[in-house]
Every structure is written in structure tokens, then in C-alpha cells.
Amino acid sequence: MKRIVDVNIPLGPIHPCFKEPVRLKCEAKGERIISAEVELGYMKKGIERIMKGRPWQEVMFLAERVCGICSVIHNMVFIEAMEQISDISVPPRAAYLRVIVNELDRMQSHLLANxxxxxxxxxxxxxxxxxxxxEQVMDELERLTGARVTCAYIIPGGVRCDIPRQDAEDLQASLDRIEGDLRRYTGMFENxxxxxLRSRGVGILTLEAAQRAHVVGPTARGSGIAYDCRQNHPTYKKLGFVPITRPDCDNFARVMVRFDEVFQSIALIRKCLQELPKGVIRGGGVCKAGEIRYSGEAPRGELTYFIKSDEFGRIVEIQIQPPSIMNIEACCHEMIIGSDSIADVTSTFISADPCVACAER
Amino acid sequence: MIDAAWLNPVIAFSIGILLSFKLRKISARVQSRRGPLIWLPDRWHDINRSKVLQPLYDIIKLFSKQTIIPSTATPFFIAGPILALMCAVLATLFVPVAGISFDYSFSLVVLFYLLMGEILFIIMGGISSASLFSAIGGVREIDLMLANEIPFILGTFALAITFDTLSIQQMMGFNILINPFAALAVLLSIIVKLHIKPFDIPEADTEIVNGLTTEYGGKLLGVLETARIIMVFVLIALFVDLFLWIPSSGALAWVIFLAGVIATGVLIGFMNSLFARFRIDQATRWLFKIPLLVSVLAIGWAVLWRYVL
Structure with missing residues (x-):
């Protein structure tokens, strides 16, 4: 049926404020947005198809390349899923090192989003x-793992390399520096x-709407849903992890949740470094046949891998459910509607931290 | 004898280039970036040159490129930037540069029309490109102009009341002491006219791509950039002439004028990097509140000194 609208504003696929190609089609009356629709599919990689039939040694590197901003968590969820299938146990020191790298990755991802x-x-x-x-966080990641983005640090039964004492001290020192600086910048943002003017009361996603749309990650926690996959992870349980929430439901809350999570990550890394147990970093084991659905908390929310492997450790079936897809949908169906201006559309969309590379894998 | 004021456009363009460099450098340093470099070692000469003239290189680059004109555009698309540049060049003739300019008893009014004309021609050119983003940019520019012209006109007319003239030459002086409210009102409206950070709404690149200039490229964009650089100089020089000028002549006049221009440029450069952007409704509301109040105060102040005390 033919519909007549006032103005049809297409944002994207190439737009200065989008890091990745995505298209937002907004129907507006003047500059007020009546409805919006998102159009994905400009950068489909088909990486799940590429993974199928390959041995886990290859899929492990492919999994990291699903997303460039949060590569460590893809590695971690895939490897932990393989470990669950094959009953491989992880030495405690390696489990703590995994948390350190994962939290550094989360820090850089949240800082980029903000x-x-x-x-x-x-x-x-x-x-x-x-x-x-x-950039300083990326340097720490490089010092620990040898690479800035695709680290391939986590392997079945442990991690690839240990953290020397000197590096641990340097990491502590730079965490102190980063925390001091970030406290200043967070104050600038908060006050x-x-x-x-541009953030408070803009892009409201109420608790009910958030539950209805199944949003995940900081977007959900900014709307008061206290859910974080790290609550169920054994190492994080040992570290006494509690998720951070804010009740405000607006852009400001989502950005502040990310700032708070960076501070939380710093505290977690400090605690890991203090309590780092002695011992080996690699146990060993053989990947076996099995089938599992395993989730971990990516910087943008719950990341789920469904894996089916054969007795030689080859991946027969794999499906990835990234966090961004729910957030993008919720963003354009709940948050953007009723914005007063195009200005609020882009800022609201970015506040949900959409990762198109993950969403289209 | 040719009047020295004919040189004003050239001076305006050259100082405008340096001012644009200054604005870029200041915002880069505030953001802990390097920005365009002032000096480079000789051994880097083949790799990179000194970037003091970077705005000029940008314009030269634009003039060497092909101009693409959308098929939907009307002839005003080409006429708009050229007329805007003409307005900007004419405006330089009426703004005293170190005390030199054409002067009539009504030059302030002529300058108003030229400044307004520059913006209107850019809007005309942008809207005739038939791009959606240009249309939104044009609407925002008009909104902003409507809210902004009132404080600008009231602020300058406060001086006109004090000195009982409409000639810029005759009202020049260190008037920031005589009427500080007028100085504030005019400074705020200059910031809006130059699209400095809280008010870069019409060309907000993260929202409407580039606003009015979205469809422009090549030589026409070069013309627009030249007009913009001249406008940076014209508005800053107008502020210096009206509020920071100390009557003098010869080399001393140049020293005072350039010092004033640099000081105002630095102030505007810092402002550019301190704020987030307003939304258009917030900006107009703010402009109808604070600068309007300040400019009415300025008029009241001027009337008080002239007729009551």
C-alpha cells in the first residue's frame, strides 16, 4: 500500500558518524521522527559458513575475526565452549589471566563506544x-598478548603466554594512571x-520496553535490567562480580553504565593481579565430539555460540548469536521514535553501541 | 590616487588563512593532538611541508578538482556560492583594517546587508541542490539566523546610539569599556555566524552530513571555502574595530589591530573546543533568551548614558 509521509530521511549506509555501513530509514514530520527502520546486510561476511567443516585450530582464529572491536570475547566464548564439550579443565592461573585480557578488551571497547x-x-x-x-589500554593488551586486536591469547586448556612479574607491575602502574585520567573525564561527562542537554531524557528505553525487546548488555543495564552473563562465570563468581545498573533509561544512563563498567574492569584486573595463583598456564587436553550452547558477556551484551563438533575436533555446525542485533532492533523501534531532531537519532543510535560487524557476521 | 581600501580583500584572505590555521591548531592542542605543524625539520621536506598555510593548500586543491553538478540542481546552485563570495569580498571593503576602509555615514547598514546576503546566498545555493540534507541544513540556518540577527543588530546599534552615527569609522574605539553588554552580544552572535562549536548546527556532519554544502565539490566548494575564510576575518575584524580598537595610525595601528584579531581568534578557538553541539530547538531557545537579554541591556545602557545621565 502506498503511504505518504512528510519527509523520508535516509541515514547511511555511508554516514560520518557510523563506523560501519548500516542504513536507518526514518520517517519524519519536520524533524520529529515518527517511525524508523534499520537495514542491515551491507557487509555480510558469511563467516559461519566459512567455519563449518574446519578443525577448531582454524575456527579459533576465524572466531576472533568476527568482530574487530571485541575480538577477545569471541575467542574466549568459542574456546570455553570447546572446553565444555571436551571436559578440558583450565589451570586457575590461566583462568585469571583470561579475565585480565577479557577485561582489558572490554575497557577498550567501552572507551571506543563512549x-x-x-x-x-x-x-x-x-x-x-x-x-x-x-590507545593506552590497547598498549597494555599488546604488552600482555603480543597483538593489539586479534590476540589469539586463549587456547583450549589455558592461555598462550604467562605474565612476567615486571609486566604485571607495569600493568598496575598504567591502570592507576588510566583510572585517574578516566575519573576526570567521567566527571567532565557527568557534570x-x-x-x-543532549543526553538526559533523550532516547528513552523503559524497563518494560527493554524486557519486551530483549535488549542485552549496557543498553539493558542502562534501563535497569540487572543481568550480566559474567554472574554465571566461575572465575568472575570467585572475584565477587556484581553487575552495574542505572535506572534512568536514557542515553546518559547507557554511556555512564559503560564508564562505570570500565572502572569495574580496572578493579577486577587489580583483584586478579593480587590474587593471581601460582602454577602452570596450560593444562592440555583433546577436543572431542559434542554439542553445546554457550554464552559469555561481550562488551555489548550476551554473546552465544552454538557448536557441534565431531570426534576429530572439527566444527560440524556453528551458529553465533551476537548481542548487537537485539540492541539495534530495540534502538530503532523503541528509542528513536519520537525524537525531536535528526540530531537525537544519530546520538541515540550510537548510544546503543551498535556493532554491525558482529550483527552481520 | 587609488584608495588603499581596495587592498582589504587581499589582506582579509591572507589573515583569514592564518586565522583558520590558528583555530585548527588551538582545537588540536586542546584535544591533545598535534594539529597542523608550524615548523618541520629540513629532512622532512620531501615528506611533508610546514602546514601554516594548510587552509590555503586545501582551497588550491579544491580549485584543481572537477566540479560535479547534480542533475536536479537549478542554476542557483552555481550562482549561490559566487554571489556569496562577492558579498564577502564587498564586506571586507567596509570593515576597517587597521583603520583603512571605505567609509560612508551609513556603512554599518551596508555591512549588515552584505553579511546577511552572504548567508542567504549560501542557503539559496544549498537548497537548490535538491538534496535532503541541504534542505534540513537550510532550514536550520534560517532558524539560527532569525534568532541571531536581533542581538547582532541591537548590539551594534547600541554603539550607534552612543556615538550618534552609523559610520563604522566614527564609532571605532575601545568600546568594550563603554558598553560591555554590546560587546558580549556581538561576540555571541559572531560565534553563531561563524558556526563555532555549540552552534555548528547547520553543518553538523554527524547528523546531516554537511548541511548546505553536502552536494558541493571541486571549484564551487573552493569558492565557498574562500568566502568562509574571508568571513572569519571580516567578523573578527569587525569585533576588534568596534570594541578593542585604540585610535592610532601607521605601524602602531597594525600592531594594535593584529593583536586584537589574534586575541579574539584565540578566544573563539578555545570556545570551539569546549562545548558539545546544541540541538536546533535548544540553540534558538538559548539565543532568544540570553543574547537577546544582553543586547536589550546594551541598548538600555547606551540610552541611559546618552539621554539620562
Whole structure:
């Protein structure tokens, strides 16, 4: 049926504030948004199809390449799923090292997401400061694993390399520095009147709507849903992990949840370094046949792998359910509707931290 | 004898280039980036040159590129930028550069029309490109202009009341002491006219791509950039002339004028990197509240000094 609308505003697939190609089709009356629709499929990789039939040694590297921003968690969930299938136990020292690397990855991902938000509301100065901080976190990741993005640090039965004492001390020192700087920048964000004008009360996603849309990760926790997959992870349980939530339901809450989670990650890494048990970092074991559905908490929310392997450790069937797909849908069906201006559309969309590479894998 | 004021457009363009460099450098340093470099070692000469003239290189690059004109565009698409540049160049003739300019008893009014004309021609050119983003940018620009012209006109007319003239030459002086409210109102509206950070709404690249200039490229964009650089100089020089000028002549006049221009440029550069962007409704509301109040105060202040005390 033919519909007549006031203005049809297409944002994307190439747009200055989107890191990845995605298209938002907004129907507007003046600049007020009446309805919005998201169009994915500009960068489908078909990586699940590539993974099928390959041995786990190859799939492990492919899994990391699903997403460039949160590569460690893809590695971790895939390897832990394989370990669950094959009953491979992990030495305690390796389990703690995994947490350290995973939290460093989460820190850089959250800092990048918050940079994007600051850039979208055009507070470029704060954005640049955050990007500078992210670079320091990336350096720490490189010091620990030898690579900035695709680390391939986690392997079945342990991790690839140990953390020397000197490196642990350096990591502690830079965590102190990063925390001090970030506290200042978070204060700038929290108390900035212009930022509050653009963020508070914008892009509301109520608790009911969030539950209905099954949003995950910081987007859900910004709407008051206290759910985080790390609660169920044995190592995180030992570290006494409690998820962070905020009740405000707006853009400001989502960005602040990410800031708070960076501080939480710093605290977790510190605790890991303090309690780091002595011993081996690699147990060993053989990957076997089996079938499992395993979830872990990615920086953007719950990441699920469904894996079916044969007796030689080959992947027969694999499905990846990334977190961003739910958040993107909820964003364009709940948060964007009723925005006063195009300005709020882009900032709200970015506040949900969409990762198109994950969503289209 | 040719009047020295004919040189004003050239001076405006050259100082405008340096001011644009300054704005970029300041925001880069505030953001802990390097920005365009002032000096480079000789051994880097083949790799990179000194970037003080980077805005000029950008314009030269644009003029060497092909211009693409959308099939939906009307002839105003080409006429808009050229007329805007003409307005900007004409405006430089009426803004005193170190005390040199054409002067009539009504030059302030002529300048108003030229400044407004520049913006209107850019809007005309942008809207005739038939791009959606240009249309939104144009609407935002008009909104902003409607809210912004009032404080600008009231602020300058406060000085006109004080000095009982409409000639810019005759009202030049260190008037920031005589009427600080007028200075504040004019500074705020200059920031809006230059699209400095909280008010870069019409060309918000993260929202509407590039606003009015979305469809422009090549030589026409070069013309627009030249007009923008001249406007940076014109508005800053106008502020210096009206509020920071100390009557003098010869080399001393140049020193005072350039010092004023640099000081105002630095102030605007810092402002550019301190704030997030307003939304258009927030910006107009703010402009109808605070600068309007300040400019009415300025008029009241001027009337008080002239007629009551």
C-alpha cells in the first residue's frame, strides 16, 4: 500500500558518524521522527559458513575475526565452549589471566563506544581524550598478548603466554594512571551542562520496553535490567562480580553504565593481579565430539555460540548469536521514535553501541 | 590616487588563512593532538611541508578538482556560492583594517546587508541542490539566523546610539569599556555566524552530513571555502574595530589591530573546543533568551548614558 509521509530521511549506509555501513530509514514530520527502520546486510561476511567443516585450530582464529572491536570475547566464548564439550579443565592461573585480557578488551571497547557518542554529540575534545586513553589500554593488551586486536591469547586448556612479574607491575602502574585520567573525564561527562542537554531524557528505553525487546548488555543495564552473563562465570563468581545498573533509561544512563563498567574492569584486573595463583598456564587436553550452547558477556551484551563438533575436533555446525542485533532492533523501534531532531537519532543510535560487524557476521 | 581600501580583500584572505590555521591548531592542542605543524625539520621536506598555510593548500586543491553538478540542481546552485563570495569580498571593503576602509555615514547598514546576503546566498545555493540534507541544513540556518540577527543588530546599534552615527569609522574605539553588554552580544552572535562549536548546527556532519554544502565539490566548494575564510576575518575584524580598537595610525595601528584579531581568534578557538553541539530547538531557545537579554541591556545602557545621565 502506498503511504505518504512528510519527509523520508535516509541515514547511511555511508554516514560520518557510523563506523560501519548500516542504513536507518526514518520517517519524519519536520524533524520529529515518527517511525524508523534499520537495514542491515551491507557487509555480510558469511563467516559461519566459512567455519563449518574446519578443525577448531582454524575456527579459533576465524572466531576472533568476527568482530574487530571485541575480538577477545569471541575467542574466549568459542574456546570455553570447546572446553565444555571436551571436559578440558583450565589451570586457575590461566583462568585469571583470561579475565585480565577479557577485561582489558572490554575497557577498550567501552572507551571506543563512549568516544563515538561524544563525537556524535560533537564534544570532540572529550572524545579525543577518551580515544587517547583507549590507545593506552590497547598498549597494555599488546604488552600482555603480543597483538593489539586479534590476540589469539586463549587456547583450549589455558592461555598462550604467562605474565612476567615486571609486566604485571607495569600493568598496575598504567591502570592507576588510566583510572585517574578516566575519573576526570567521567566527571567532565557527568557534570557538563551541554552534554546533559543532549543526553538526559533523550532516547528513552523503559524497563518494560527493554524486557519486551530483549535488549542485552549496557543498553539493558542502562534501563535497569540487572543481568550480566559474567554472574554465571566461575572465575568472575570467585572475584565477587556484581553487575552495574542505572535506572534512568536514557542515553546518559547507557554511556555512564559503560564508564562505570570500565572502572569495574580496572578493579577486577587489580583483584586478579593480587590474587593471581601460582602454577602452570596450560593444562592440555583433546577436543572431542559434542554439542553445546554457550554464552559469555561481550562488551555489548550476551554473546552465544552454538557448536557441534565431531570426534576429530572439527566444527560440524556453528551458529553465533551476537548481542548487537537485539540492541539495534530495540534502538530503532523503541528509542528513536519520537525524537525531536535528526540530531537525537544519530546520538541515540550510537548510544546503543551498535556493532554491525558482529550483527552481520 | 587609488584608495588603499581596495587592498582589504587581499589582506582579509591572507589573515583569514592564518586565522583558520590558528583555530585548527588551538582545537588540536586542546584535544591533545598535534594539529597542523608550524615548523618541520629540513629532512622532512620531501615528506611533508610546514602546514601554516594548510587552509590555503586545501582551497588550491579544491580549485584543481572537477566540479560535479547534480542533475536536479537549478542554476542557483552555481550562482549561490559566487554571489556569496562577492558579498564577502564587498564586506571586507567596509570593515576597517587597521583603520583603512571605505567609509560612508551609513556603512554599518551596508555591512549588515552584505553579511546577511552572504548567508542567504549560501542557503539559496544549498537548497537548490535538491538534496535532503541541504534542505534540513537550510532550514536550520534560517532558524539560527532569525534568532541571531536581533542581538547582532541591537548590539551594534547600541554603539550607534552612543556615538550618534552609523559610520563604522566614527564609532571605532575601545568600546568594550563603554558598553560591555554590546560587546558580549556581538561576540555571541559572531560565534553563531561563524558556526563555532555549540552552534555548528547547520553543518553538523554527524547528523546531516554537511548541511548546505553536502552536494558541493571541486571549484564551487573552493569558492565557498574562500568566502568562509574571508568571513572569519571580516567578523573578527569587525569585533576588534568596534570594541578593542585604540585610535592610532601607521605601524602602531597594525600592531594594535593584529593583536586584537589574534586575541579574539584565540578566544573563539578555545570556545570551539569546549562545548558539545546544541540541538536546533535548544540553540534558538538559548539565543532568544540570553543574547537577546544582553543586547536589550546594551541598548538600555547606551540610552541611559546618552539621554539620562
Amino acid at each position: 568516544f563515538s557518542y561524544c563525537y556524535t554529540i560533537e564534544h570532540e575534545t572529550l572524545g579525543m581524550y577518551l580515544l587517547d586513553l583507549r 557538563g551542562p551541554m552534554i546533559a
